[in-house]
Amino acid sequence: MPVSATKSLRVAVLADSDTRWKWGALTASRIAGGAAEPTGSGIRLDGYLLRGRATPTARQLREVGVHADSLREVTAVEFLRAMNDKSYDVLVLALVGGGVQAMLHGLRRVWADRAERPVVVTGYVGVVYEKLADGLLLRHGADLVLANSRQDADRFRAVYEGVGADASCVTEVALPFLGGTPYAGEPAPATEPDGRPYTVVFAAQPSVPVSRKDRTYLLDRLIRHARAFPDREVLLKLRSRPGEHTTHIEELPYQKLAQSRELPANFRLVYGHMGEVLDRTDLLVTISSTAALESLHRRIPTVVLTDLGVREMLGNHHFVGSGCLASWDQLDAGHRPEPEPEWVARQGVAADGTYDTAFDAARHRITRLLDRPGGLPPLNPYYTSETAPGYLPGILARHHLGPDGTPLPGAPAADKAPGPVRQIVRRAARGAYRHGVQRVAPVIRRMGEL
Template identity: 30%
Template sequence: MTFPGSRAPRLRVVAIGDADSFVKWAAHLVDQVDGISRHLLLVQTPLVVSDAQRDAAVAGTRFAEHPASISRIAFNDIVAWLAKDAPDVVVLAGRAPFVRLLGREIDRLTRRPVVVSGVPGMSIPALRGALEYRRHCDLMVVHSHREVTAYSRLGRALGVTVPIALATLPFATPTRTTESGTDLVFAAQALVPADPAERRRIAEILRLAAVADPSRRVVVKLRSRPGEVEAHQERDGYTELLESAPGNLVFSYAPMAEALASAEGLVTVSSTAAVEAMAAGVPVIALDEFGIRPDLLNHVFDHSGLLGSADDVVSRRFRHPDARWAAANYFHDSRDSRWWDEVRRLVAQRRRGALPARIVTAPRGGALHAAWHRRMVLGEADRTLSGRVAGVLVTPVITALTALRRRRHAVSVPDAIAADFALAPSPLAEPVRRRSAASASIR
C-alpha cells in the first residue's frame, strides 16, 4: 500500500544481453527511462562483449557512470540471480535463440517479471524468426511506425500474437553540438554485403575516396578488434581488404558517437549507424552500388533521399533524409513512443494476477532439440553431456534443413519490397556452427 505523501517504490529493471549491438541497444533503451532501478547482466556466451566492447556499448549512459550496475554472469546462475533480485521487468537483449533460451529460464521463476524484448536497430523487412522466437515475451519493442505496421502484419500472417510497442531508437536522439567535421566515416557491417566481390568493391570505393582528397580522412568504423566477436560473423574483413590503404584511411574502434563527432558525413549500406548519424545532424549516403535487395537490408532507405552511388561517396556528396520518410522511419514525434507506459501497465496487471505467463513451449524434437538449442547459444559454456551429443548429432540436420527452407522459400525482391515483412527465412545466411558453436539465427 502507498500512503498519502509517500512515493511508490521504483521499478526494478534488469537487462540481460551478450553480443555488442544488443548490449548497446539494451543499455541505451533502459537509460531512456527515469526513476527506475537498473542493472545490466552480461551472459557468458561465445558472443559476449569484451571489456572494451562493453565500455563502448554503454558509453553515454548511466551504466557507464555506475560500473557496479553491470555484472557478468554464467548462464547456470541466472535463475538464482533473478530469484534473489526479483526484478519487475527483464529486457532480453540478444539474438533470437538467446531470447528463447532465456525465456525458458524465466519460466522457472516463482515470481515472474514482465518480459520485454526487441531488435537492436532498423528492422525492415520484419523477419519471421525475429517475431517467432520472441512470441513468449510480454512485449516486443520496435522503433518506427513503419516497423509497428510491418510486425503487426507479419504476426497476423503467422498467427503469432505478440504485443508490439513503439520506442524511439535509443541512438536517434539529437546530439550534434559542434560544427561539421571533415571525416568520411564508413559504418562497416559483418554480413552486408556478404559477397566477397562486393566487399572488395566497397574497399576500393573507400580507397578512391581517400586518394581523392588526401587532406581529409576516411574512417572505417569497426565494432570489434582482432580476437573480439560480434553478433554476426564477419567475412572478408576490411582490415585485410585495405591493408595497402593510403595514410589518410584509418580504422576506428571508438563508440559511434565519438566517430560522428568529427564526421563530415557517414556512408553505409544498411547499418543503423545511419540513424545515429542523422540524429546527430550528420548527412548520410546509403550506398546503392549493388541495388536494393533483401539480403542487403537496404529496402528501408527506398524513397529516403539518402541513396547514393560510388561517385557520390568519392565526391562526398552526402545528403539529409526526406522529411516524410524520416517521420515514418525512426524520427517520429517522441510523444508517440509509449513503450514504457505499456510496460508499466503490464507490471500493474501482473501484480494483480491479471497477466497470464507467456510460457516457452517445448520444441519439436523434444529434449534433444532443446539440448541442441542450448548448445548453439552457449557454445563451450554449455558443459552438459546432452549438449555435446546434440551438437554432434543435430547440427548437420539443422544445417541441411535451413538450406532447404531457404531454397524453397526464396522470395523475389518485388514481393519483399511490397510487404515490408518476410515469411521466408532470413535472407542473411550465416553458418549454424561458428567458433564455439554460437547461435545460428540472424536476429
Template identity: 35%
Template sequence: MTSSPATPLTDASEGRFAGRRVLAIGTYDSFVKTAAMIGRRFEAEGASLKLAALAASAGQLSLRQLRAGGVHETVPIVAAQRLVNERLFRDAHVVIAVVDGGRARELFLALAAADLSREPSRPIVAVASPGVVLADHLAGFMSRAPADLVCFNTESDLALYQAAAAEIGVDDTNGIVTGLLGLDHAPRPAPQGRPSVVFFEQPVIPARRMQRLHILGELTALARRFPDADIAIKLRHARDETAHHNARFHLEDLAREVFARGGRPDNLTFTHEPASELLERASLAVTVSSTVAIEAMARGVPTRIISDFGVSEALGTGFFVGSGCLAPMASLTPHMPETVDRDWLAARSGASPDAEALLSRCVGLLQGQDGLGAALPLRSLVPAYGSPDWLAFALGRAGPIALHAPHLIEKPKLGAGLVAAMAKRLRQVRRFTPRG
C-alpha cells in the same frame, strides 16, 4: 551509437518507478549498450538499475566495447536458465531484454520452466531491438512474442507482427511502437575543422571478399582524390573481439592487399572510436545498411547508402529504398548535401524514439500485479513457438536446445560434442568491470 540521456526528474524519488528495480540484459556489445540506455530511462524516473548479459559465445564482450557504449558498470554474463533462478532476475520489477532471437527463445523457455507465476510477483519482461530489422522479420518477432511487451521500431513492423499473430492465434496486445530506443536523434552542432568522411563497416554486409575489397579500393581512391579531407573506416570490432556477427574478412586484413598496390594514403585511417563521436565531426557518413545511417540522418549528417552492389534484402539496402540516400561510391565527395527524404525518415526508419509507451505500459502492468497480489500469468509459448504437439515432440527429444539452437544437434558426428561444449560454456559466469 549513444543516446541522449533521458531528462531526469527534479526528484527521482518521486518518479513513476521510485523504489522499483530494473534489470537490463543484452548479449553482444550493441545489445548491452541499448539495454542500458533503455534502463537509464527507468532510472531517470526513480528506479535502481543493474545490468547483465545472456551467455552467447566465448569472448562476447570486451571492456573496450562496453566503455565505447557508455557502460561502466559490472556486467555478469549468465546462462538464461541460471539467470531466471537468481535473485538478480527475480528481485527485478522490470527486465529489459535486448537479445538476439536464439537468446530470446532460450530466455522464455527458461521462464516457462521456472514457472514464476507461482511467485508472489515476477518481473515484467519487455524486449527491444538494438537496431533496424533487416532480415528474418517474422522469425525474430515470434521469438520475442512471449514477452509482456514487445517494442517495435516502426508501425509497419508492428503491423507485420499483428498480421502474422492473427493468422496463428498469437495474442498481439503486447506490441508497442517505440522507435529505435538506442538511437541518439539530437541535432549535432556544425562540425569544425577538416572535412571528414566516415565509412561505418558491418561485419558480414557485404559478406563476399571481393565486395569488401571493392569497398576498400573505393575508399582508398576517395582519400587520394581529396587529400585535404580525412577518410576514416569505423571498424565494427577488433580482430580479437566478438560481435553478434563476426567479420569473415576483416577489413584490416584485406587492407594489406589493397595498400600493396600503392600504399595507404596518409589521410585514410582505421578507427574504433564510438560512432557518436565520429558523427559529431563527419561531413559525410557512408555505409551499406548499418543502423548508424539512421542516427546520422536523424542528427542532420549528410548520409549515403552504398549502391555499388545493387539493392537487395541480403545487403539490407532494400530497407533504405525511399530514403533518397543511395549512391555509388565513385560519386562520393566530402561535401555532399543532405538528401534524406524526411517523410521516409519519420515514417519508416524508427528515427524518432519515444519510450513513453514502454514506460506507461510497464507502470500499468506493475500496478495490476500489485493489485492482484500475485504474479501475472506468463504469456504462452504456444503458438508463437509452434503447436503443442511440436513443442512436446521437440522438447521431449532434445530439450530446450531443439527450439533455440537446433542447428547444434543436427551436425553429423559433431552434434553431441557441440551440445556438451555449449552446455558447459553456458554454465559459466564471467564478470567485467570496465575501469577508466
C-alpha cells in the same frame, strides 16, 4: 512520466553481445528512468552477459560506455537460477530470437509458483530486414516486444495477427541510442582558427557484405575517395578488433584487408563510440548499418551505397524511398542526398524533436503491468510443444533446456567463478572458434568458388 517517478526500479538485462548489451541497457534506462544513462537515473541495473561466441570483451564493454550497478557472465541455466533467487521489476532480454524463446520458456517454469514476476521486455537492436516472421515469433511471449519505428510496429502486429497470436505486446518506441548534437553544417576550412577537415566516415558492418571481392571493393573505393580529396579526413569506422566478435560474425575484417595497401595520410581506421565519431562527421556512408539512422537523427548527410546493388541480402533495400541511396561515383562527383521526410518519420529517427516522447507508450504500459492487481499472468509464448513440436525442442536444447524449460542433465551451471584452468580452456576454445571463422572458413569458401 518516467516509470521510476515514485520508486527506484530494479531492472535486469540479459545480453549476448556488445551491441545487444548497449541496446538492452539503454532501453532499460529509457523505459524505466527516462535518462540516457542507467546510473543515477532512478533505477538499479544488474547486467548479465550470456556466455557464448559473442560474449563482449572488457574492451568492447568500455567502448559501449554503458555502466551497470553489477555485471557478470552467466550461462542460460545460471541466469534462470538468478531469476529464481532475485526479484526485479523489469527484465530486458537483449538476445537473438532463439535465446529469447529459450529464456521465456525457462522463466515460465522458474516463476510458475510465484505470485509476482517482472515485466519482460525484448526487441531488436536496429533495422529489421531479414527473418521477420521467424524472429518475431521467437520473441512472442514477452510482455513488451519493442518496435523501433512506426513501420516496424505495423509489420510486427501484422505478423502476430496473421498467425493468431496476441499482438498487444507490440509497443512502438525508437532506438535508445539516438541523440547527440544536431549537425551544424560543413566546417570552416582547417586553415581558420575554428576550422577542421571535412570528414567522411564509412560505417563498416561485420557481416555485410560477405565476400572478399565486395569488401575489397568498398575498401578500395574509400581509399580512392581519400586520395581524390586530400583536404578531407576519411575514416573507416570499425565495430571490433580482429579476434573479437559482435552481434554478427566477421570472416574478413577490414583491418586485415588494409594491411596489404598503402594508405593515404588522410585515411584512418578508427574504433570507439559511434556517437563520438558522428560528432565530427560531415558525410556518413554505409551499406545498411544502423549508424545511418543515428546519422539521420542528427540530420547529418547520409548515404546508403548502391554500388553492390540494392539487395535484401545486403539490407540496403530497407532504405528504398529514403532519398539516401547513392553510389561512390555520385559521391565523388559531389552529390549530397536529401532524405525523404515521410520515410524518415516512419523509421523512428525522430529528427523532428519528438524523441523525448518516443518511449512514453512503453513507460505507461510497464506502469500498468506493474500495478496490475494480483500480479502478472504466466508468460505465454506462441511456440509451444503443441504449435511447434518439431522446432521448439531444438531451440531450447541449444541452451541446455528441455521441452518444458527444465535444465537438461549436465547443463553448465557453476555456482562460482571458473577457476584458472577452466578460464584457460575457455579462452582456447574461443580462440579456436575465431580461427575457424576468420581463417579456415574463408579458405573453404574460396575453394568452393573454384
